Amino acid sequence: EFLDRHYVPFIESLLRSTTVGFYSTLDQKKKAIFEAFFLDGIPSQSLAVLLSSLERLSKSDDLLSVTAILERFITSSKLVDIFTYFCIDGNAAVTQQRKSELHRKQIITLIVSIPERVANKQGRNAKLLFLPNEFSSRIVADVLDALTKIHNTVVSTSCHFSLRFMSELLGRLSMAGLGVKLISKILPTLEKLMSTSPFWHKLCSDLITGVPDHTMEPVVESLVKQVRQQETLTKFFGESIESRPRLKYLLTTKFLLLRYHADSNVLANIIGYLASLESHQTLVDTTKVLFDNWSNKSALKHTPYNHHLFISCGLVHAVGYLTQEEKAALRQSLLGSLLNGVQIHLENPVARVRELGMVVAEVLTSALDTEGDKLSFDYKESSDSKLIKEFAKGKDAIFNKANLKNTPEEIANDSEADIFEMTERTSKLGVSHEHHDADDDDLEPYEIEEEFTEEQKAPRHLRDCIDGLLESDKPEKTEAALQALDKLVCSNPDDLPDVCVELVKILLHLQDKFSTENFILLRHNAMVAVAVRFPKEIAGYLTEEFFAANYNISQRLDMLSVLTATAQFLSEPQEIQNEKNIPKRFPLPNLQDLVLDKTPHWQKIVQERIESKTKRFAKGPSNAPLKQVMNKFSNVAGHFFYPLMKNFDHKLKTLDLLGEDSFVLGRLVHTLGIVMYSARGTLGARNMAATLIEFTWALRYHPEAYIRRMLVFSQIMVLVSVPITVLFEDCTSELLEIQEWLKDLVQRDSDTEVREIALQGLSVMERIFKDECAGTSG
Numbered sequence: 001e002f003l004d005r006h007y008v009p010f011i012e013s014l015l016r017s018t019t020v021g022f023y024s025t026l027d028q029k030k031k032a033i034f035e036a037f038f039l040d041g042i043p044s045q046s047l048a049v050l051l052s053s054l055e056r057l058s059k060s061d062d063l064l065s066v067t068a069i070l071e072r073f074i075t076s077s078k079l080v081d082i083f084t085y086f087c088i089d090g091n092a093a094v095t096q097q098r099k100s101e102l103h104r105k106q107i108i109t110l111i112v113s114i115p116e117r118v119a120n121k122q123g124r125n126a127k128l129l130f131l132p133n134e135f136s137s138r139i140v141a142d143v144l145d146a147l148t149k150i151h152n153t154v155v156s157t158s159c160h161f162s163l164r165f166m167s168e169l170l171g172r173l174s175m176a177g178l179g180v181k182l183i184s185k186i187l188p189t190l191e192k193l194m195s196t197s198p199f200w201h202k203l204c205s206d207l208i209t210g211v212p213d214h215t216m217e218p219v220v221e222s223l224v225k226q227v228r229q230q231e232t233l234t235k236f237f238g239e240s241i242e243s244r245p246r247l248k249y250l251l252t253t254k255f256l257l258l259r260y261h262a263d264s265n266v267l268a269n270i271i272g273y274l275a276s277l278e279s280h281q282t283l284v285d286t287t288k289v290l291f292d293n294w295s296n297k298s299a300l301k302h303t304p305y306n307h308h309l310f311i312s313c314g315l316v317h318a319v320g321y322l323t324q325e326e327k328a329a330l331r332q333s334l335l336g337s338l339l340n341g342v343q344i345h346l347e348n349p350v351a352r353v354r355e356l357g358m359v360v361a362e363v364l365t366s367a368l369d370t371e372g373d374k375l376s377f378d379y380k381e382s383s384d385s386k387l388i389k390e391f392a393k394g395k396d397a398i399f400n401k402a403n404l405k406n407t408p409e410e411i412a413n414d415s416e417a418d419i420f421e422m423t424e425r426t427s428k429l430g431v432s433h434e435h436h437d438a439d440d441d442d443l444e445p446y447e448i449e450e451e452f453t454e455e456q457k458a459p460r461h462l463r464d465c466i467d468g469l470l471e472s473d474k475p476e477k478t479e480a481a482l483q484a485l486d487k488l489v490c491s492n493p494d495d496l497p498d499v500c501v502e503l504v505k506i507l508l509h510l511q512d513k514f515s516t517e518n519f520i521l522l523r524h525n526a527m528v529a530v531a532v533r534f535p536k537e538i539a540g541y542l543t544e545e546f547f548a549a550n551y552n553i554s555q556r557l558d559m560l561s562v563l564t565a566t567a568q569f570l571s572e573p574q575e576i577q578n579e580k581n582i583p584k585r586f587p588l589p590n591l592q593d594l595v596l597d598k599t600p601h602w603q604k605i606v607q608e609r610i611e612s613k614t615k616r617f618a619k620g621p622s623n624a625p626l627k628q629v630m631n632k633f634s635n636v637a638g639h640f641f642y643p644l645m646k647n648f649d650h651k652l653k654t655l656d657l658l659g660e661d662s663f664v665l666g667r668l669v670h671t672l673g674i675v676m677y678s679a680r681g682t683l684g685a686r687n688m689a690a691t692l693i694e695f696t697w698a699l700r701y702h703p704e705a706y707i708r709r710m711l712v713f714s715q716i717m718v719l720v721s722v723p724i725t726v727l728f729e730d731c732t733s734e735l736l737e738i739q740e741w742l743k744d745l746v747q748r749d750s751d752t753e754v755r756e757i758a759l760q761g762l763s764v765m766e767r768i769f770k771d772e773c774a775g776t777s778g
Contacts, residue, residue, distance in 0.1 A: 015053040043078045044107050083146035086165035112172045136181040163206045171215025179218035194235050208236045213246040230272030249649045252286045260307035267314045275321035290315040295341025298701045313391040316363050320394025331368050359385040363392040458484040462493045469506050475514035482522050489529040500534045501541050531566040535636040543643035549652045560671045570633035571678035637679040666710045673714035680721035689722040690730050705751035712757045724768050
């Protein structure tokens with residue numbers, strides 16, 4: 001009972017300034033007694049109290065005392081106790097609240113922030129333990145000790161366990177910049193432990209594969225860089241790539257196409273792991289993507305040579321792992337791409353690019369068509385050509401620890417790939433009508449009741465509208481509900497907050513089964529009317545459902561259309577009309593009719609004559625001042641914007657934005673641009689602009705002209721929404737790259753519309769730059 005109710009208040013009282021100040025005056029024996037209150041209690045609560053006290057105290061002596069106790073806490077392996085506490089489900093009476101999601105995340109945040117909290121208070125006077133290198137070493141040692149403790153406990157008691165806590169901690173620490181240090185220190189031990197027993201293999205694998213998607217990238221990147229045996233990645237990841245889209249995207253797209261790594265082992269590890277999978281389909285798909293990129297003229301033009309060499313080595317290495325059956329099935333398509341790519345390389349003015357094309361062509365034609373004629377080019381053997389030929393050996397390749405290039409140029413294409421455009425709606429819902437040539441006698445007689453001969457009355461309550469929309473066999477009721485819904489929502493009934501999300505959900509799934517006139521417009525207006533009154537709830541629902549599996553393309557486009565219209569409406573200087581439309585049996589008389597005119601008629605005539613003959617040399621403003629209206633979109637802009645970016649790389653059976661559903665991708669980019677413009681002048685526009693630039697920049701080489709038009713549009717929206725001085729502070733290099741990209745589109749893009757909108761974008765940039773220079777000089 002003391003631990004549950006009184007422990008935290010008790011140790012908090014010990015760390016008050018009036019008490020903790022005596023700590024430095026105690027001898028070692030008394031210090032040990034004082035520290036025991038923190039070391040022998042509940043570790044997670046002790047840690048929380050120590051760190052909160054560190055934030056609260058200001059005297060240097062008090063800070064030294066708390067830091068000393070915190071150092072003693074960490075060196076006494078109390079973090080190991082925290083790790084095992086959250087990972088082992090023993091028979092101890094541990095409440096669910098203490099292991100709740102919120103509590104777990106809070107403790108992880110506290111552990112990750114220890115070096116930063118100490119540095120904020122002590123600066124350069126912080127002890128060695130709290131410096132990043134030493135702290136990462138301590139965390140690794142504690143994680144390994146916790147794994148050993150979990151292993152022994154599970155083997156002896158067969159209790160349940162979960163390494164989720166340590167996996168999340170590993171991901172969070174890696175996101176904080178400690179990923180390289182952590183992996184370099186923990187990897188050798190994990191490799192040895194995995195070969196010890198199957199259970200150790202499972203523990204080490206669960207630790208790595210349990211890292212959440214949003215923190216996975218630095219962990220995986222550190223692994224592929226530091227693993228020296230290709231089989232190690234297979235032991236860590238197994239077949240998890242098939243069930244983890246994020247991991248698949250990183251290994252097959254981002255680390256191969258969007259990032260350049262100088263170490264040859266990165267390519268060998270990634271391609272070797274893909275080849276070790278039970279199904280080679282992922283390797284085959286990756287090979288096709290590498291072929292498409294290698295033979296793309298625009299990609300070659302805008303990719304640094306070192307990165308293109310990296311892609312070329314990955315391409316020949318992947319082909320080296322293909323089986324003869326896979327090569328035979330892909331021979332025709334790959335050779336077609338290869339010949340096109342060779343021609344593009346030979347036309348390049350850079351000599352080493354032409355040489356690279358020759359070497360890759362020789363290697364791949366020999367690998368894909370062993371019985372046909374071999375290509376042979378006259379070129380001088382170089383280190384690059386030798387490296388490509390070594391990679392072409394596939395699993396038989398032998399790599400040293402030398403880099404692809406000693407001076408790599410890290411590419412700034414680090415943003416997640418997502419591409420989308422803006423165009424008018426081109427898809428309309430239609431209803432198929434079946435005509436049956438049947439005799440009239442075969443039709444069942446239909447009794448026309450008297451009530452259906454009258455015009456269907458419009459529903460007066462929101463619940464009645466919902467019931468009407470859900471009717472499947474009464475078209476009159478459904479049409480009446482749909483036609484009355486917009487006006488009823490505008491009356492802002494009292495139950496609208498409770499059913500707003502449900503109403504939008506019904507409208508989103510509603511189909512035009514009865515060929516209702518203006519069905520699409522009525523449904524769209526009703527959803528927008530609900531969204532402008534409850535933007536946070538509706539935007540949250542639509543942005544989450546946009547990436548769900550159970551929707552068709554038309555419904556996803558409807559979601560984007562509603563978000564766009566709502567954002568535009570909320571950003572306009574107009575009030576939302578909430579007109580109570582309550583029918584009255586007896587209309588009330590006009591208020592003016594009830595007011596008695598107390599001014600005699602003759603006085604009005606005299607006053608009018610005086611006014612007509614009076615000359616005034618000055619008047620007040622002829623027009624009333626415009627009424628100021630708050631931008632209602634300011635507080636909710638983020639709910640419309642950021643969630644639309646989070647799952648763009650997730651491929652579903654019904655949605656593949658980076659594949660065949662590029663039109664939806666274009667509409668998504670267009671929607672983001674409209675939301676960006678709607679948020680102009682708000683506090684969040686600055687962060688939104690930087691995010692949108694990063695989000696769209698990696699897609700600038702998209703082969704679809706429609707996508708490129710939408711990308712230019714989104715960049716223009718950024719320029720006109722945020723002051724150019726702010727953009728220069730946040731992303732100067734990105735702005736200059738955008739300007740160069742637009743110039744390149746104007747000069748070289750094959751699509752006329754792309755060239756036109758790129759020219760408009762250049763004009764906007766130049767006008768903004770000139771205005772800013774004029775304002776600065778003035």
